[in-house]
Amino acid sequence: MVDDEPTNRRLLARMLKKEGFDEVMEASGGEQAIAQFQAHRPDIVFMDIMMPQMDGFEATRRIKALAGMDFVPVIFLTALHDEQSLVRCTESGGDDFLTKPFNFSILKARIVAMERVRDLQRTIAAKNRALAQLLEKDRQEQTLAERIFSRAVNQRNVATERLQIVQRSAATFNGDLLLTQHLPDGGLRILLGDFTGHGLAAAIGALPVSDAFRTMTRKGLDDEQVLEELNRKLHEMLPADRFMAACLITLPGGGGELRWWNGGMPSAWLRTREGLRELSSHALPLGILPALPARECPRRIPIHEGDHLLLMSDGLLEARNDEGVQFQDAGFNGVLTGWDWNRAVLPTLCEALDRHCDGAEPEDDVAVVEVPLDGALFQPRPTDPQEGTHTPRGGWTWSLVLEDERLGDLPSVGSVLRGLGLLEGLEDCAGALETIVNELYSNALEHGILRLHSPMKAHPEGFATYYQRRAERLEAGPRGRVEIRIAYEPGDGAGAIRIRISDTGDGFDAENWQPVTQDPARPWGRGIALVRSLCESVAFDAGGSRVEVVYRCT
Amino acid sequence: MSIQTQVDEQSNLVTITVGGRFDFAQHKQFRDAYRDIPANTRRYVVDLSEATYLDSSALGMLLLLREHAGGDSARVTIRGCSADVQRVLQIAHFDRLFTLE
Numbered sequence: 001m002v003d004d005e006p007t008n009r010r011l012l013a014r015m016l017k018k019e020g021f022d023e024v025m026e027a028s029g030g031e032q033a034i035a036q037f038q039a040h041r042p043d044i045v046f047m048d049i050m051m052p053q054m055d056g057f058e059a060t061r062r063i064k065a066l067a068g069m070d071f072v073p074v075i076f077l078t079a080l081h082d083e084q085s086l087v088r089c090t091e092s093g094g095d096d097f098l099t100k101p102f103n104f105s106i107l108k109a110r111i112v113a114m115e116r117v118r119d120l121q122r123t124i125a126a127k128n129r130a131l132a133q134l135l136e137k138d139r140q141e142q143t144l145a146e147r148i149f150s151r152a153v154n155q156r157n158v159a160t161e162r163l164q165i166v167q168r169s170a171a172t173f174n175g176d177l178l179l180t181q182h183l184p185d186g187g188l189r190i191l192l193g194d195f196t197g198h199g200l201a202a203a204i205g206a207l208p209v210s211d212a213f214r215t216m217t218r219k220g221l222d223d224e225q226v227l228e229e230l231n232r233k234l235h236e237m238l239p240a241d242r243f244m245a246a247c248l249i250t251l252p253g254g255g256g257e258l259r260w261w262n263g264g265m266p267s268a269w270l271r272t273r274e275g276l277r278e279l280s281s282h283a284l285p286l287g288i289l290p291a292l293p294a295r296e297c298p299r300r301i302p303i304h305e306g307d308h309l310l311l312m313s314d315g316l317l318e319a320r321n322d323e324g325v326q327f328q329d330a331g332f333n334g335v336l337t338g339w340d341w342n343r344a345v346l347p348t349l350c351e352a353l354d355r356h357c358d359g360a361e362p363e364d365d366v367a368v369v370e371v372p373l374d375g376a377l378f379q380p381r382p383t384d385p386q387e388g389t390h391t392p393r394g395g396w397t398w399s400l401v402l403e404d405e406r407l408g409d410l411p412s413v414g415s416v417l418r419g420l421g422l423l424e425g426l427e428d429c430a431g432a433l434e435t436i437v438n439e440l441y442s443n444a445l446e447h448g449i450l451r452l453h454s455p456m457k458a459h460p461e462g463f464a465t466y467y468q469r470r471a472e473r474l475e476a477g478p479r480g481r482v483e484i485r486i487a488y489e490p491g492d493g494a495g496a497i498r499i500r501i502s503d504t505g506d507g508f509d510a511e512n513w514q515p516v517t518q519d520p521a522r523p524w525g526r527g528i529a530l531v532r533s534l535c536e537s538v539a540f541d542a543g544g545s546r547v548e549v550v551y552r553c554t
Numbered sequence: 555m556s557i558q559t560q561v562d563e564q565s566n567l568v569t570i571t572v573g574g575r576f577d578f579a580q581h582k583q584f585r586d587a588y589r590d591i592p593a594n595t596r597r598y599v600v601d602l603s604e605a606t607y608l609d610s611s612a613l614g615m616l617l618l619l620r621e622h623a624g625g626d627s628a629r630v631t632i633r634g635c636s637a638d639v640q641r642v643l644q645i646a647h648f649d650r651l652f653t654l655e
Contacts, residue, residue, distance in 0.1 A: 431607075431638030438577070438609050460585065460618050467581045467611075526646060527610035533645040 001026045002033040002059065003048040003077065008100070012046060012077070015104055019111070030054025030062075037063050037072075044114060045074045047094070049085065057092035064093035071121035073114035077102075145203035149175065153210045158182050162377050163190075164346045164370040168315075175202025176313045176367035177244070179210055181217040185253030188377050189217045189226075192311045192369060193246040193286075194265060205244060205287075208233050219424075223250050223259055223298040227286070234287025243287035247279075247311055248298065251377065258309070258373070261298040266317050269310040270301065273341050277301065306342035309371040310349075315364035321356050331356050346370040392425040392495065397487040407445055407482060408474040413437045417486070426488065426497075429553045432534050433486075433497060439527035440501045440547055441482065446470060448505025448545050449480040457524035480504040496536070497551045507543030559587040561596075568596050570619075573604035576639075578611040585618070594624040603634025608642050620651060629653045 001016075001024055003009045013024045025040055027033040029051050037045070045063060049056040060074050076089045076097035089097050095117070096110055157180040165178065177193035191213055195202035209230055216226045227248060234244055245264030252259070262268060264285035270277040283296035317328035331352040339345040346368065353366070371377070398417060402410065414434040417423050423430055446452045450473045456462040485500045532538050535549040557580060560569045570587045572580065588598070598619060602608070620630050633655040635643060643654060 431641065434607060434638075435609065435642060442578070442609070442611070457614055460589075460622070463581065463614060463618055464585060467578055470578070524614055526613045530610050530613075530642060530645055 001046050002028075002030070002051070002056065003046075004028050004051045005048070008048070008077070012102060012107075015102065015107060019108060030056065030059035033059050034062050034066070037066060041072075043072070043118070044111065045072060046077055046098075047074050048077050049080065049089070057088055060092045060094055069125055071118045071125075073118060075110060075114065145175070148203045149177075149206060153177065153179065153206055156210070156214065159188055159377055162372070164344060164372075166346060166350060166366065166368045168366040175206060176315065176365045177206050177209065178367060178369060179213050181214045183217055183250070183253060184220040187253035188251045189213075189223075190249040190251075190311070190369070190371065191246055192265060192313065192367065193244045194313050194367075195244050196242050205234060205238055205242070208237065209244065223248060223261060224292075227261060227263075227298075228292055231286045231289070231292050235290050238287050243285045245281075245285040249309065249311070249371070250298070251303075251371075251373065256302060256304075258301045258303045259298045260301070261296075263296070266312055266314050268312075269336060269339075270303075271308045271310070271339050271341055271345070273304065273306065276336060276339065303373050305374050307373045308339075308342070308345065309373060310345060311369040311371070313365065313367040315366040316353065316368055318364060319353060319357055319366060320360075320363065321358060322360060327353060327356050344370060344372070392488070393490050395488050395490050395495075396422050397485065398422060399483065399485040401481055401483045403481040404479055405477055407449060407478050407480065410438070410441050410445075413484075413486065422488070426495075426553060429497060429551065432551060433499075436499055436531050436534055436549060436551060437484065437486070437501075439531050440499065440549070441484065443527055443547075444482045444501050444503035444505070444545070448503035448507060449478055449482065450474070451505070454524040463524075494553045497553060498548065499551065500546070500548045502542070502546040505545055507545035557583040557587055561591075566596055567599060569599045569601055571601040571604065575607045575609075576602065576605045576612040576615075577607065577609040581611065581615055584612075584615050588619060588622055591622075593622050594628070596623065597628065597631075598623050599631045599633055601633045602636075602639055605639055606636065608639045613642070613646050613648070616648070616652070631655055 001009050001012055003012075003026075006028070009026045009028075013026065016024050023042075025036050025042060027036050031054050033045070033047070036042075045060075047056040047060055051059075056076060060076075063072065063074060073095045074093060076094045077100060078085065078089070078097055079100045080086075081099065086097060095114065098107060098110060157178065159180055159182070163180065167176065167178070175195045177191070177195065179191040179193075181189050183189060191209075193206075193209065195205050212229050212233055213226060216229060230244075230246070243264075246261075247263075247265040247268055248261040249268070250259040251257075258270070260268065260279050261283060262279055262281045263283035264281050267281065268279040270279060279299075279301075282299075283292070286292075317326060317332060319327045321327075321330065332349075335345065335349050335352050338348065349368065398420070400411075400413075400416075412434065414423070414430045417433075418430070426433075447454070450470060452466060452470055452473075454466075456466045480503060482501065482503045487498045489496045489498060528538075531549060534551060536552045538547065538549045540547045556571075556573050558571045560571070561567075562569070568588065568591060570584070572584070576584075600616065600619070616630070616632070620628075623630050629652065631653040632643065632648070635654070640654075643649070643652075648654065
């Protein structure tokens with residue numbers, strides 16, 4: 001209650017107290033009012049206009065500035081009736097005014113109205129805060145989505161220096177997806193995809209698509225298999241309204257041919273010496289049906305050196321100018337018809353797009369890829385001797401524990417690992433691996449668990465007895481366990497296979513083990529010798545009940 | 555897998571053919587293939603072209619056959635080895651004890 005007249009203050013304060021407002025602070029001038037406001041933050045301010053030193057207009061301006069986002073109603077108390085003064089009340093930030101002398105019912109009505117406005121303002125402010133938080137969260141998700149895309153998807157692409165790529169991100173990230181990977185024959189496969197949905201949702205779908213595309217392409221699986229798998233994954237993973245339009249291009253290593261499949265993407269364009277070919281969508285996008293219809297199979301076109309291929313997302317075609325006209329209805333066709341054979345079209349296309357948009361930000365992501373179809377696109381064939389010595393880059397560990405009655409049946413580790421796909425790229429090591437594991441396992445089982453003694457095998461009868469006892473002891477239900485652990489460790493050039501076998505037996509005398517070379521015709525004690533010859537290192541410990549060997553793959 | 559024996563009386567040659575995995579599980583059959591033939595009387599060929607795998611106990615069995623055939627004085631021929639089998643034989647230096655074909 002700001003007034004330099006104590007009588008006015010008392011009168012109003014009494015009226016307010018009668019209404020139930022117990023805490024009324026009084027100030028006799030503008031400066032005191034500001035100090036009081038800062039100290040106590042009242043809910044409503046009644047402000048006289050004419051005061052010595054700082055007047056009501058100035059005090060109101062400052063109080064409003066201090067209140068910031070909070071709504072604190074300021075009601076002017078005025079004896080002035082001229083229009084000009086009332087306008088100044090509003091200009092300085094006042095919300096209402098009361099004319100002196102005060103009328104009790106009018107005062108009450110004004111307070112109720114101001115409280116209503118204040119409540120409304122508070123509700124809006126609370127909603128604005130929540131909205132700001134959501135916007136921030138959304139922004140963070142966008143950043144995450146873009147990061148996932150750039151790290152997990154874009155950076156793993158190959159031959160990108162040979163392709164001409166234009167990617168322009170709109171303000172909202174929509175997840176146009178470009179994947180490239182070499183085939184084992186040195187060829188190249190390209191996928192340009194466009195997810196329905198934006199932001200994180202699109203990026204999440206991109207990850208398994210990217211992984212499956214790369215793995216299957218590296219293995220040399222054909223187009224149908226890749227498409228089937230991507231379709232199956234997306235159908236399983238995404239809700240019914242989400243899917244991915246895609247254009248898949250395969251350029252086999254031998255050259256001379258292009259295979260293409262277009263499910264829901266804008267037409268791709270192939271400029272050959274003969275003219276322009278449109279590769280228009282002939283299939284459903286991926287992730288809609290549980291299985292791909294057989295008739296929607298990839299198609300083939302013969303290609304020649306100097307041909308160019310152009311792929312694009314709909315963001316390019318639908319980019320609008322300030323009159324709302326889309327690029328496909330404006331400059332796009334002119335660019336295509338002016339495209340000469342054996343010439344890059346992308347620079348012309350970008351210029352035309354820039355002219356069309358005239359500096360306006362695209363509403364949607366724009367992705368355009370031009371592929372010059374020449375030999376430099378392809379990877380040298382892996383017949384290169386340097387290349388041939390390389391073993392797979394990814395490591396794995398496999399282990400098996402056999403106990404008691406199970407001890408007699410060691411499965412063929414070669415078959416087991418092959419069944420798991422772990423021997424891909426290591427097939428040359430499979431024979432040696434089988435030998436090493438079998439010999440070490442026999443050693444662990446026969447000497448460690450079954451306590452058989454090798455020198456028995458020196459004579460034909462002993463040899464037979466040895467294996468007869470082996471069979472008997474296994475039949476009798478042996479007690480114990482043998483653990484096998486096989487780990488492939490990739491390295492520069494040739495990787496290594498580390499094999500560890502341990503048993504619960506008493507071990508054997510590995511220290512005094514006699515090398516077989518002393519008697520080349522000795523029919524026993526050859527297993528460990530074989531392992532030693534094959535492996536880079538062989539180390540027994542725990543009294544011979546644990547052994548670790550390293551085999552170098554070459 | 556199977557072990558088959560063929561005796562050619564005219565050339566005095568016994569051919570033992572081993573198929574599949576040649577390991578300890580075959581020891582009885584392998585020994586049965588020659589045990590009734592008197593020692594030091596015949597020449598032997600072990601045909602491993604059908605064998606997929608060979609372990610150290612099979613090496614022992616081959617050495618017992620060699621002894622039965624007469625040791626150093628009678629060469630036993632091992633024939634038709636796959637790459638994996640060949641490697642095991644080479645590591646064991648069996649080329650010094652047998653004729654590898």
